[in-house]
Amino acid sequence: MPTPHSLEPEHPAARLAAPARARREAGPVAVALAGLVSLAVVMGIGRFAFTPLLPMMLHDGTVTLHEGGWLATFNYIGYFAGAAVCMFIRPDAVRMVRWGLVATVLLTLGMALPGGMPAWSLWRGAAGVTSAVVMVYTAGWCLQRLAELGKPELAGLIFCGPGLGIVVTGLGASGMVGAGWNADYGWLAFTVLAVVLVAAVWRIFVAQPAVAAANAPSHAAADTAAAPLDAQTWTLTFAYGLAGFGYIITATFLPVIAREALPGTVWADLFWPIFGAGVAVGAFLATRVGIAHDSRKLLTLLYGMQALGVAIAVVFPTVAGFALSSLLAGLPFTALVAFAMREARRLWGPHAPRLMGLMTASYGLGQIAGPPLATALVARTGGFASSLACAAAALLLGALAFAWMRRAWPLAPVRS
Structure with a gap:
């Protein structure tokens, strides 16, 4: 699992464009729950929904066990690559979270479409990259905001997201099996779920006011x-x-x-x-x-x-x-x-x-x-x-x- 960075947005214009009312609404509980939902989407759906859907894909005959293993491996290669990239870039954290959540929705939808192993391998690899990047920048941004709001103890809620996402997708897939669904309908259902969850937290992820920006150069220098x-x-x-x-x-x-x-x-x-x-x-x-x-x-x-x-x-x-x-x-x-x-x-x-x-x-x-x-x-x-x-x-x-x-x-x- 990649490590969270506490990052400042690099573009002052992006901070100024953030609506003040949205910032006021994003109290500490809202921030923690937004982090929980973000990780539930990218980890519970984007990364690990594949686990309960794999038996359905095997039953449908769309993949073999060997091919399913390689789809998982491509996802983990992508996760490794995404975590490595986060070591060397310092982008706007909010922008990365938003883009990553949208990408997770589209990549989940891609698994429901025809394409076979070539396309699915690409989608699973990209989903791995996305999950790592969103994990890093969601955690970094939320932890920083909670510290600024004086509620760092709420950080534990954020990291409950992957587990809760696994519970929801696992129970959902179990119900799909009982209803006789094919795997592609399962991917479509989880796409819809991801859209709803992303919409619920979209306004929470806005650029925060600049704080302690003067400390960034010395911190970066120390990190070298x-x-x-x-x-x-x-x-x-x-x-x-x-x-x-x-x-x-x-x-x-x-x-x-x-x-x-x-x-x-x-x-x-x-x-x-x-x-x-x-x-x-x-x-x-x-x-x-x-x-x-x-x-x-x-x-x-x-x-x-x-x-x-x-x-x-x-x-x-x-x-x-x-x-x-x-x-x-x-x-x-x-x-x-x-x-x-x-x-x-x-x-x-x-x-x-x-x-x-x-x-x-x-x-x-x-x-x-x-x-x-x-x-x-x-x-x-x-x-x-x-x-x-x-x-x-x-x-x-x-x-x-x-x-x-x-x-x-x-x-x-x-x-x-």
């Missing part, structure tokens, strides 16, 4: 300096990449896996919404953890929890097993990102955005590697057990890496 790429940095980066690989097979194929293990059950389409609910709850709970806790200890526990969640689906492929697996795999999803970014800030201080960019690249590479490995192992073994075992092992290795970091580089005790 390089902090040392020491053993702690590389260990953190490697472990974070393992998280990208560890969750992505479940996040891509969970409904397909459940249908294969539990043919004919109505529960198969409900495990993905359970995963989304876990993501939303985990994001909220992460905001209640104080900064005094060692992030590496928390990451060790979260990686272990997610590894357990992934493994349960292999060992207990029952309704109860998949439900527990989905919940335990979803709870740490956003929380471990938050704590990993906090550790990056501890290590690199004012230069943390560079380390966060490196970590995001590692996370993205882990995501890219997951789906092709899963489909290759399915072709060889006939099931997903081997790929899920690999994912659980990767997460356990990440947990061990953070446990080793605590032992190798203990924190100085906090003086009261």
